[in-house]
Amino acid sequence: MAGALLLVASETETLDAADAIRACALFGISDNNARVALTRLASADLIEAAGRGTYRLGPEGRALGEDISAWRIAEQRVRPWDGAWIAVLIAGLGRSDRTALRARERALALVGMRQLEEGLYVRPDNLAGGVAHARERLYGLGVENSAPVFTVRDFDTGLESKARSLWNGKELVKGYREGKRLLEKSEAKLDTLPLELAAKESYLLGDQGIRQLVFDPMLPEPLVSVADRVAFGSQVRRYDEVGRSIWQRFLAARG
Secondary structure: OOHHHHHHHOOOOOEEEEHHHHHHHOOOOOOOHHHHHHHHHHHHOOOEEEEEEEEEEEEEHHHHHHHHHHHHHHHEEOOOOOEEEEEEEEOOOOOOOHHHHHHHHHHHHOOOEEEEOOOOOEEEEEOHHHHHHHHHHHHOOOOOOOOEEEEOOOOOOOHHHHHHOOOOHHHHHHHHEEEEEEHHHHHHHHHHOOOHHHHHHHHHHHHHHHHHHHHHOOOOOOOOHHHHHHHHHHHHHHHHHHHHHHHHHHHOOOO
């Protein structure tokens, strides 16, 4: 996952092995461990060779990479909510294949689905493209094509209340506000830090902010404060641009 995120973050969508090893060294990861990680990602088809000593996303990583890289336009993925829900039924799917299970669980998380009843996952139907696009996205990310994906309307009062309570809107808003303040505070001091320290901090905090957006359920009002999410997203994008500039200088300063 970390290697795929590095590739997605790369402007050229390729990763030089030497740059990866040098970057890993900032975080105390040995050359050997970095090479082992690259080998494992390649074995899982998450990355593939793009030339001597360079990698790009592999067959298994492309759909995931495309979905993750859309964090910058996350707000364009939503539309006003009319009260309907998107549901996916996975009760009949197997659980013995751990690789398939991990991919399924990751896909459900990335699309913001939560379990309402045993084997039944839901989310507000506020995604642009509606249920058809949600179905395509779920299947592309790893949910088996045999899983029904459909729209639900008119839950009874009990189920409606239960569905709305699957997410803690107050905690999400708290995370937006705290994340925004943390990134603002870091951005204000990055230029005063030595290059290596600035690269390390910008990566750690930038990755944390991006991950928060990638796995955000993108809920509508009144389940969450959309204004706070938008403000946080804007700060993450701004911080990411600053971090990219720092990393370009860090990688250019070889030797």
